[in-house]
Amino acid sequence: MASDRSGQWRHAAEALVIPIGALAAAMAVFGVFMAALGQNPLEIYALIYKGAFASAFSWQNTLSRAAPLILTALCVALPAQAGLMVIGGEGAVVLGGLTAAIVGHLLSGAAPAGVKVAMALLGMLVGGMWIALAGALRQYRGVNETISSLLLTYVAVALFNHVVEGPLRDPSSLNKPSTANIGDVNMIGNLPGLDIHWGLGFGIVFCIAMHVLVRDTTYGFALRIVGGNPRAARLAGLPVGALVLTACVLGGAAAGLAGAVEVAAVHGSANASLIAGYGYAGILVAFIARQNPLAIVPVAVLVGGLSASGGMLQRRLDLPDATVLVLQGIAFMLILGSEALYGRLKPFRARAA
Amino acid sequence: MVELGWWGVPIGVVGGAIRVSTPFLFVSLGECITERSGRINLGLEGILIMGAMSGYAVSYTSGNPWLGVLAAGGAGLLLGLLHGLACNLPRVNDIAVGIGLMLFGTGLAFFLGKPYVQPKAPTLPAIPLGAWSNSPQIRAALQVNPLFLIGVGLAIGLAWAFRNTRWGLVIRMVGDSSDAARAMGYAVPRVRTLSTALGGFLAGVGGSFLSLYYPGSWSEGLSSGQGLMAVALVIFARWNPIQCFYAALLFGGAGALGPALQSVGITSGYYLFNAAPYVVTLGIMIATCSPRRTLAGAPGELSINR
Numbered sequence: 006m007a008s009d010r011s012g013q014w015r016h017a018a019e020a021l022v023i024p025i026g027a028l029a030a031a032m033a034v035f036g037v038f039m040a041a042l043g044q045n046p047l048e049i050y051a052l053i054y055k056g057a058f059a060s061a062f063s064w065q066n067t068l069s070r071a072a073p074l075i076l077t078a079l080c081v082a083l084p085a086q087a088g089l090m091v092i093g094g095e096g097a098v099v100l101g102g103l104t105a106a107i108v109g110h111l112l113s114g115a116a117p118a119g120v121k122v123a124m125a126l127l128g129m130l131v132g133g134m135w136i137a138l139a140g141a142l143r144q145y146r147g148v149n150e151t152i153s154s155l156l157l158t159y160v161a162v163a164l165f166n167h168v169v170e171g172p173l174r175d176p177s178s179l180n181k182p183s184t185a186n187i188g189d190v191n192m193i194g195n196l197p198g199l200d201i202h203w204g205l206g207f208g209i210v211f212c213i214a215m216h217v218l219v220r221d222t223t224y225g226f227a228l229r230i231v232g233g234n235p236r237a238a239r240l241a242g243l244p245v246g247a248l249v250l251t252a253c254v255l256g257g258a259a260a261g262l263a264g265a266v267e268v269a270a271v272h273g274s275a276n277a278s279l280i281a282g283y284g285y286a287g288i289l290v291a292f293i294a295r296q297n298p299l300a301i302v303p304v305a306v307l308v309g310g311l312s313a314s315g316g317m318l319q320r321r322l323d324l325p326d327a328t329v330l331v332l333q334g335i336a337f338m339l340i341l342g343s344e345a346l347y348g349r350l351k352p353f354r355a356r357a358a
Numbered sequence: 359m360v361e362l363g364w365w366g367v368p369i370g371v372v373g374g375a376i377r378v379s380t381p382f383l384f385v386s387l388g389e390c391i392t393e394r395s396g397r398i399n400l401g402l403e404g405i406l407i408m409g410a411m412s413g414y415a416v417s418y419t420s421g422n423p424w425l426g427v428l429a430a431g432g433a434g435l436l437l438g439l440l441h442g443l444a445c446n447l448p449r450v451n452d453i454a455v456g457i458g459l460m461l462f463g464t465g466l467a468f469f470l471g472k473p474y475v476q477p478k479a480p481t482l483p484a485i486p487l488g489a490w491s492n493s494p495q496i497r498a499a500l501q502v503n504p505l506f507l508i509g510v511g512l513a514i515g516l517a518w519a520f521r522n523t524r525w526g527l528v529i530r531m532v533g534d535s536s537d538a539a540r541a542m543g544y545a546v547p548r549v550r551t552l553s554t555a556l557g558g559f560l561a562g563v564g565g566s567f568l569s570l571y572y573p574g575s576w577s578e579g580l581s582s583g584q585g586l587m588a589v590a591l592v593i594f595a596r597w598n599p600i601q602c603f604y605a606a607l608l609f610g611g612a613g614a615l616g617p618a619l620q621s622v623g624i625t626s627g628y629y630l631f632n633a634a635p636y637v638v639t640l641g642i643m644i645a646t647c648s649p650r651r652t653l654a655g656a657p658g659e660l661s662i663n664r
Contacts (some may be wrong), residue, residue, distance in 0.1 A: 090453060092400075148640075151453060156590055156636045159583070163633030170629060200404040215427040221472035285457060308600075327468030334404075334462025338444065341458050 011158030019299075019353040024293060027343035028191065028307075029257030031193025033335035038331070049318065053329075056317030057310030063317075065200045069271075071302075071309030072201075073098070075208030076263035077287025078294065078301045079215060080136060083256035084150070085296040086219055087249045088232035093139060094260040095284025097132035101261025102268040103165050106133040106275035107173065109187030109268070116191045117291065122193070124269050125207075125262060132261015133254035135161065144246045162280060169275055182274035193269045202270035204263065208302070210260055215298040228252055293340050365601055366495055367618045373499025374614020376506060377572050377608045381406065382606035383509040384564025386595060387516060388556060388557035392438075393592055394520065395553035396533035396546075396659030399441050400456025403585030404463020405434045409565025411471035414576035418479035423570050426479070427505070430566030431559045437463055438558020442551030459618035460585070474576050482571045503571045505563070509603075512560075516599035527603040529553055533657035561585060590639045596655040609635040 036046030057067050080094035105124040112120045139154040168184070175185040193203050219225035231238040231248050238245050263283060270277055290308055294300035315329040348354070385402050392399045401406075409430035417426030441459050485507075488500025495610045520526040532539045532549045539546050564584070569576045591609060595601035612634040620628060 044423065099593065121603060142644060146644050147647040148643045152593060153640060153643065155586065156640045159636040160633045163629050166629035189523050325472040326467050327465050328459065330465025331469050334458065334465045337458035338462055339454050342444050342447055342450060344449050348450065
């Protein structure tokens with residue numbers, strides 16, 4: 006019988022080799038596709054690397070794009086620990102950002118440090134409540150959380166548009182309706198010594214905290230029991246409803262924070278740029294990371310890097326900006342499909358006694 | 359010209375419902391077939407956009423919009439097949455694959471459709487059912503597209519087929535109990551793959567309506583989430599093709615309420631009306647669900663019911 010430790014190593018190696026192999030296959034398929042269109046795939050690979058990871062500037066671009074994805078992926082991964090499949094992170098992002106913009110505007114005279122904290126906390130609160138709504142509907146009314154969270158996203162976007170284009174529209178924003186600017190003093194700046202905003206720091210800290218919470222605490226253990234078998238959890242006397250709801254609140258808070266940071270670090274006000282599909286991209290990040298909070302960080306950086314390289318392909322080769330979307334689509338499909346390979350590849354199987 | 363005044367609102371809503379509902383009708387019928395076989399395809403949004411693009415491109419190059427509709431269906435069929443085959447693999451989650459497909463289809467359509475943003479392709483003709491009236495609003499409201507009528511026929515045909523044909527029964531059995539289907543000797547994965555492919559075909563046709571009739575051109579902002587909404591529509595319709603038709607009309611009409619009210623001077627709350635269909639669907643789900651039983655009419659094998 007193989008020792009426990011070597012089994013762990015095998016699992017880790019498997020979890021690394023399979024997605025990387027799928028990614029390599031996706032690059033190959035994408036290369037064939039581009040070659041069929043008369044492009045040189047090697048040149049495209051080089052440009053993607055250049056645009057995503059080659060220089061300090063491209064790293065900065067990559068990491069800024071990864072920041073919201075880390076947080077929205079948590080909005081999927083945390084409820085997933087309790088067996089819920091929430092796909093409505095986009096709604097929490099949008100409402101979290103809107104809340105931050107409103108708070109920042111209302112408190113514009115107050116001490117900047119207090120304003121920043123209030124924006125982040127209230128953004129998280131609103132995002133958390135929004136996803137908790139889907140969790141509560143599931144827990145107490147039996148409404149499927151996947152569908153209800155998707156529906157709630159549309160309601161959130163409609164609310165957002167209503168507020169931004171109606172009651173709280175800044176009259177001076179003519180072409181792009183926005184709320185009033187929160188003011189430069191209230192913008193949260195960059196990480197010390199870097200040209201990357203605080204969203205990345207928040208995301209990484211959030212992921213590590215959630216990893217510890219899920220793996221090493223009684224709460225996390227109870228949560229995983231609920232996810233594994235809700236009936237057994239109930240028989241064991243666990244407070245299933247409270248566990249499910251807190252997981253939803255934490256996930257929603259992460260997505261709400263993503264929206265608040267986008268407003269307070271990038272846009273300065275709430276406008277349509279906030280509805281950029283971060284919530285949907287986060288779903289894929291979470292699935293590729295197999296709902297593991299720590300694995301979310303590298304996956305989000307990779308996805309952020311792929312989107313960051315779009316501009317480079319556009320400028321150098323005059324390719325449409327959707328080129329990287331095609332690559333992302335192929336990569337996601339293959340990585341999701343590679344899920345089937347776990348436990349089937351010979352080198353990773355436990356040796357028989 | 360006859361002054362319609364407030365009557366403009368209901369007429370505008372009916373006209374808008376007929377005009378806007380066609381893509382809803384096709385995607386919801388497609389999703390209905392897929393879900394009846396026990397799978398959810400959340401990627402219909404990508405298929406819809408891919409259908410819109412390929413329909414427009416083929417109509418532009420061939421000069422025949424109906425060839426475009428067929429091409430759109432073909433593109434949708436291929437993407438649906440991809441979803442179906444991917445979900446046949448063990449441990450592959452149909453919802454995640456759907457979102458991956460949404461991204462893939464959208465990206466591919468934007469990439470391949472870049473050259474077709476500018477040129478003007480021949481679009482589908484309209485049937486003027488309102489020719490008897492001399493009121494321009496009524497005439498405009500009753501301009502009906504042939505695809506709408508095909509969709510209505512399809513809804514009736516599907517409802518009949520689910521009840522009375524061998525294939526309809528096989529799809530329903532696979533969706534309700536894969537054990538029973540296996541015991542009867544049917545290949546569950548194959549039935550589901552074909553149902554998803556067929557659903558993709560219909561969603562592709564629904565997409566071609568967007569680019570070839572209304573709004574009638576190809577651009578990247580063409581779809582406003584009709585494909586994603588299909589899932590909600592089918593639940594709203596309780597997996598019944600006839601009710602899919604009513605649901606599509608209702609969703610279309612709710613979307614048309616905002617612009618119609620705007621035309622008589624009510625401009626505030628425009629965006630809130632856009633949320634009406636989702637709020638109604640959610641309300642219906644809350645009213646009809648309970649922790650002790652699943653939705654009436656839902657296929658037993660559907661992942662959202664287990």
